[in-house]
Amino acid sequence: MPTVHCSSCVWLLENLNKVRKGVISSRLNFIKKDLSLSYNPVEVSLKKIVELLAYLGYEPLLNLESTDKPLQKNITQRSLILKIGVVGFCMGNIMMMSFPEYFHLDLKNSDDANYHKFFLYFNFILSLPVFFYGASDYLIGALISLKENIKKTTDVFSVDIPIAVAIITLYGRSVYETFVNNSAGYYDSLAGLVFFLLVGKWMQQITYDYLSFERNYKSYFPLAVKVLRGNLESFMNVMELKKGDTIYIHHQELIPTDTIISKGIGMIDYSFVTGEFDSISKNVGDILYAGGRQKGERLELTVKKPVSQSYLTQLWNNEAFTKQKVMSSSLLSNMFSKYFTLITFMIATGSGLYWAYFEPSLFWNSITAVLMVACPCALTLSMPFTMSTTMAIFGRNKFYVKNQGIIQLLNEVNEIVFDKTGTLTESNYEKLNFIGSELSEFEMKLVKTLTIQSTHPLSKMIANSLNIKDFKALPIDYFQEFQGEGIESSITGNLVKLGKGGFIKSARNKEIKHTHSFLEINGILIGYFVIESVYRKNWQTILNNLGKNFKLFILSGDNDADNDKLAPHFKENSLHFKQKPQDKLNFIFQEQQKGNHVLIIGDGLNDAGALRQSNVGIAISEDIKVFSPACDAILDASKFGQLADFLKFSKTSLNIVKASFILSLVYNFIGIGWAVTGELSPVLAAIFMPLSSISVVLFAVGLTHLFAYFRRL
Amino acid sequence: MSIIFFLAIAAILVAGGFLAAFIWATKDGQYDDTYTPSIRMLFDNPVKIPELKDKKDD
Structure with missing residues (x-):
């Protein structure tokens, strides 16, 4: 229901059962603009309902795609929400049950000693769902990544691995403390860690539900x-x-x-x-x-x-459509995680060896403490939070990014390819010009009288473009339309002809590249009407701005009529006309083979292949909800001028992520400092670990907003 | 003081009840659309015509 826009729409559509007999109930999802209907096919047909909806002004969007709709997304999102709920529940209760421990139970007192045990087992039971349910994605993810690394199918070291190491060490050590040492474990740190990780993951999933980035020809x-x-x-x-x-x-x-x-x-x-x-x-x-x-x-x-x-x-x-785009969504953190894990293990063994020599009882303590505290939790959180903030800021400026990975990909772009029709030019607006000697009022009347006789689209455009006060059609003696050629008429004794070069004999040798129509009155060529595309406002400054930092190209399916107009803004050999969709795709592929990262901005199906093949494909659209081919981002046409700002800001946000990486490294140094001395108590861990995570998140989000404010985004 | 054992277990059962409600709500799809209900609650309940007649009699 693309036209749904207000609360009254919801009311009307949800009360459809009162408007039409046979409709049992209707539910509207306002954000997705989906209407779910149940109706009795005996009393009313689907066609009747659709007609009614169209009559009410809510014409449903029916296209080939609506026949195959997956419901996958809801399920993954639901399971994540469930996990957050369950882990949050466990975290809260574990923390409460840990309070007595923090405030020092008197273990010599037999009562307190009883409680102590009770709380320990209580926490252990509560931690089971955290480890086996909440953290399962990370553990499985780490296992898969580890297997692939051993098999050498990939050398990407997933960030799940250091996370899983931390989770397993926390859990293993806690269970050991509970059942062997009868002392408090690190269950609260574990639950907090998993909770924050899941919240980060949830942030990462947030997308624009009401936009579709996966559209194809269907x-x-x-x-x-x-x-x-x-x-x-x-x-x-x-x-x-x-x-x-x-x-x-x-x-x-x-x-x-x-x-x-x-x-x-x-x-x-x-x-x-x-x-x-x-x-x-x-x-x-x-x-x-x-x-x-x-x-x-x-x-x-x-x-x-x-x-x-x-x-x-x-x-x-084409192959480009079947293979997944290379998503470097966690490229940065993956790179980081390799060294991070390596260094962590080195520090752990180092401190282990040290204590093995000086104080063997602290051997395991220090190793596990290092592995626990050196969790890339803050690292993995800063990325989704910064990126989702950036996405929100872009969205506020009508630049809708498909997911967070795209912002990283935007950073790597060094070439920008433009489509012409609908991208540099406005898609719904064309201008009719008359070229030749200026028409007198009488001539204008003649032309208008002639063109209103014809239903040809060009004739209609010409008729509409001629504004004559108090116009009355002149008397016509004779009129004839030659299909595909032109029209001629004798009006008040003047022979007026309008049409192609071949039809108008006096214009035989002229060649014009755009759609045009010659005008001849009484055998004399007056001039011609031509339809020209209108370029977007400020397109020259935009191109010149972008040209400073990026290599610009044009790939247009149109003919080269505008070559002279465009050429000054581009380097040599960067204008390509009469490009078929496949040509565009191939061009991008070639540029990528040279090691370039290509961004393409296009609007039509003809760009679909190129959008898909490119590193980042941006679809430009006058109305973002109506149609845009499969792409990575949708840009509202009115914000075309801000493209350079968006590209710049994506660099900024990646720098913010790097800055918060450094901040979290500082935390890790402090934490490891404690850990190597073997003195990381459960209380200290329970306070330190969430605090570092939250402060890194606040730092990242705050800085992103601050920069956006200064950049006026 | 052993009442604390009972208290802790009772507390977790109460909280568990809410957790169960949350799981139920999620599985029921209540979090699939978090916006439309905020509009839906603004609608008046339909006024029944017979009731109006009764009011006249009053």
Whole structure:
């Protein structure tokens, strides 16, 4: 329900059962704009409900994608919330049960000694779910990473490993203390650690629920199309189309697959698929490729290929779509964790050896204490918290990033590729210009009288562009439209012709690259109308700003008509025109082979492959909720000018992460300082470990907000 | 003083009850959508027409 926007919408849609008999209940998810309905099929059909919704102003978004919807995300999110709840519960209770220990029970007193044991076993029982349930992801993750490292399939040392080491040591030591030494363990530190880790993980998962970053051609295609089978016209799911079917496409409808025109004149707008700005006229017998939008009369088409094999969908069979993007989401922390674990183990053995020599009773104590305290907890927390804050700040500025890893990838970018149509130019806005000698008022009246006779889109545009006060159509003696050629008319004795070069004889040798139409009055060429794309505001300054730090390219599906306009802002050989979707993908691939990290900004399906192949693909959109191809980030078109600021800020936030790494290292040094002396008491650990985590988080989040404030983001 | 044993166990049972409620709520999907309920609670309950008639009689 893309049009849902206020609380009244919720009221109306949830009371649908009162509006329409047969609807049993309806539930709306306001953020996701999903409506769940249950209805009685005997009393009302789904079609009737959809019609009712459309009538009420909530036309449901029906596209091919809606037929296959996974419900996966909810389940993983629920299990994480459950874990946080359970571990939080255990943490609170363990802490409470540990208080007597902290305030020194008198163990010589038989009563107190009894309590002491009771609290110990109580804590042990409470710690079971923490270790086996809450921490299970980390333990399993570490095991997998360890196996892969042993098998040498990867040399990435997952950050789960040092975490798991800390968790296992904490737990092992605690169990040992409980059952062998009969003294307090480190259960509270363990529960706190796992709790904070899970909260960090939860932060990491936060994304924009109401935006979709995974769209493919299916969300662009209609769900159904009008088909003629036998003598029956009916609607059919486009997936069921077979070769040889006859389908009908009306004005503004989308061609779902590769077809041949059998009736009608096509005026096909491919801009979304190819980036070509001008509509293309097609006649009976011409092939139409999937993804074009018909402007004009109804077409009768013969299907050549099923949807899944069409020219457009083939792009999605490219390797780039099947393989996962290289996510360096925890690249930094993975790199860190390798050295971190190594150094920790070295310090642990060092202190162990020292004590083995001087005071053997402290041998195990010091080793385990080092491993416990040197947990990269603060390290693993600073990353998700800084990144999610950055995401929120970007979101406030209408730059929506798919996940936290993207912010890291933004840092590495050194080349930026622009699409032209819809990216540098505005997608919904085109300008009609008249080039030639200025039209007198009488000539304007002639042209307007002529063009209002025709339904051709270009004629309509011309008619709309001519503003004449108190306009009244002049009397027409004769009018004729030549399909695909032009129109001519005799108006108050003047012969007015409007059309292509071949149709207007006096304009035969002229060549204009954009969609155009020549005007001839009484055999004299007056000039021509031309449709030009409108560039976004300040596009030159934006390009010049970005050009200082990045290598810029243009990959456009359009022709090179704007070459001269664009050339001054780019280096030589960086403008590429008439690029097919596959060409764009290949170009990016080549640049990546050279070791470059490529960011691409595009808007259409023609960029889909490139967006996918690139290191970071940003889709620019006038209306972020409507459509954007699969991408890593969505940028609201109005914020195009701030792109450089966003790139800069992503660098800042990575620096903040590094700064908080250093801070947490300082904490680790203090902690290890205690640990090597073998004097890390449970109380000290219980206070020190959460405190270091919280302060690192506060440091990271606060600094990010502060920088955002100064940068006016 | 052995009442403390009883107290601790009672406390954990009470807290456990809330934990169970939380688990139930999560599994029921209450945390899947945390925004719409805040709107939903603003709606008035439907006014029943027969009740209005009764009021006239009063």
